[in-house]
Amino acid sequence: MSHDGRAPEQEVLRRFERDRREGDVRPAVGTRGEPARWRRAVRDATVALAGRDWSDSRWSFIFGDDTGYTRPGGSEDQVVEANRRMRGAPDVPQQIQGPVMHPAVWTWEVPLYFWFGGIATGSAFVAAASDLVGDHDSAKVARMVALAAAVPSAPLLIKDLGRPERFLYMLRIFKPRSPMSMGAWCLSFFSSAAGAAVAADLLGREREARAAGAVTAFFGTYLGSYTGVLLSATAVPVWARSKLFLPPIFVCTAVATGAATTRLALAATGTKVGHPTRTALGTVETAAMATELVLSTVNEKRLGRLGESLEQGRPGTLFKLAKWGVRTGLALRFARKRGGPWTHHVASLLYILSGLAFRFAWVGAGRTSAADDEAVARTARTRSHPLTHDPA
């Protein structure tokens, strides 16, 4: 339930009490944030009203066998049929009294992190590829870009936590089923490897730098794609129903923004026009962004009614802006010769900004979609109807 940004009375009182005590919020028993250490006065004693097997619940039960409340021994099929009839009908009832589900509470830090993580992934790929073709100077620049993009990622994610001081709890367990857990681990490994690679570069240890760069790119395959999995693995209709499209879309954005950033970084550090790596990066960013545009358009068409959340409101505007940014970039690419290298720089910049807009649009669309009770209910119905539909 929303508070309209105002603290409820209880919270105001709680804060007043807290301030009055001048910050002494020590709990009566134990240490804050840890389980209290206390013992029962009498060992193994029961509390008042406690009974074995929760006999107090039986005691408070008002429907006995003689009340006609329930009729034991009814037919199982009757219940199965009743459930199918009410839950498996093809149509969503006219009135839906939501909210059916809660939208994600993530704020701007998360899409911004997706963007940074994507750039880091893309440039890690470029670094590894440059090393393989023997262009170690470009690889060095790409490794720097990867580290520079990876560095703000963790602080952004920590800032988004409700309890930032507990950020290390993310590495408390290793949980393959949770993309958030795997992502936290992957980001740690990626950042460490990226840092090691740049450190090795600075120390002049080329072989170690290349090895660390390869490790970074290896973790990049997950870092660049898991963000899409993270969104798909929720109950939010527009995210979940794009599960096979969202991770590839995010990979495309990652590679394009990474290649574009590295390309600009190479240009800034004096790599000349016509340098094969610089030329290749132009091709990579353009191909990746074009693929991204195609995948997004196909996905939006495929989603149908659910795709509305990608068209309306602020996410819709961002999505449109992003698409036009990509189209302009593509046009600038093909209108080369005339404007000289600057047209390509503008194209790279447009790809990078479009990537940012795409990330914000996708996260925002999830919020709209989850708040759209009809979309949530309809998505559920389309799943339940074929399952529980009686063919007879």
Next chain:
Amino acid sequence: MSELAITRPGAERMGFFTDTTTCIGCKACEVACKQWNDLPADGSAFRKGGSYDNTGALGAATWRHVRFVENTQPSEAARADARARLAEGGGGHVPSIPAVSELEGAGSGATAEDLPDLVQWAEDNGTEEVDVAGAVADMERWVFMSDVCKHCTNAGCLDACPTGALIRTEFETVVLQADVCNGCGYCIPSCPFGVVNRDQFDGRAAKCTLCYDRLEDGLEPACAKSCPTDSIQFGPYDELVETAKGRVTALHERGVTDAYLYGAGDADGEQLAGGLGAFFLLTQPPERFGLPAWAESPAQENVPGATLAGLTAAAVAGVLTMASLMASHRRHRTRPRWKRSV
């Protein structure tokens, strides 16, 4: 077992059976829950869209929520019937609905249009002589449902939690350990039922624990204890399911043929999230209560496919990047020296 779980020999699955046909909407369960778990009030805003329900939804500080399901639109049949009765000269006087002025005065943002359109209905018919009791009766029944965390067999929140704050207890319920949660918020969109939420003042997520602390001490959960009509029943899961199935049979025999179970008694492959530890007896389609007609742990459903798609795409992108660089360098090497611009 990929779940973090507490096991104890002899412990069995415990659950809730909430029977909406006996709920009177007293909200005693909500109050008992808040008292026992020391939860603050959410403030008193009426639910958007016109409802006397002033809690709104489940959330970080509301672990039991009595949902009021009001049919705000009289059906076509009800309208026709009322028109006929008006034509016959029957009917009474429309009293002003006190809530309208109260709501407007309280600044809740609710207007007359948001409320059951009895007034509108009278105006449409151009008279104040309307049989209110009849009109209200003709509107579909006002039903209540005490909503709670479903303690799913395949729990989305539990699968999503990266810190291990959410665990499965020995009673096969799903409990959020407040001392572990770091407020990442991933459980929130992972719950298909909109149960768990993050407390914006506390920073951590919170939800029903099925009174884990009371269960450990042999007491039934606070809401079930306080329920005056036994709409909320607590007990061993298997026993509850038996009772519930018998209840459906009994209701069908009495002519309530719309009665069905939400979350239990389904055929294999049709269960909601593998079967709900807290299930419900409803008499209207689930959407009327804000419940999805189908649910599954989103992580279990989507993670393998999405991860495979993502990793494949990333591998392809990596290989293509490499191929592009190799091709560019080869072209560069084979190009005549005078054409090279570097």
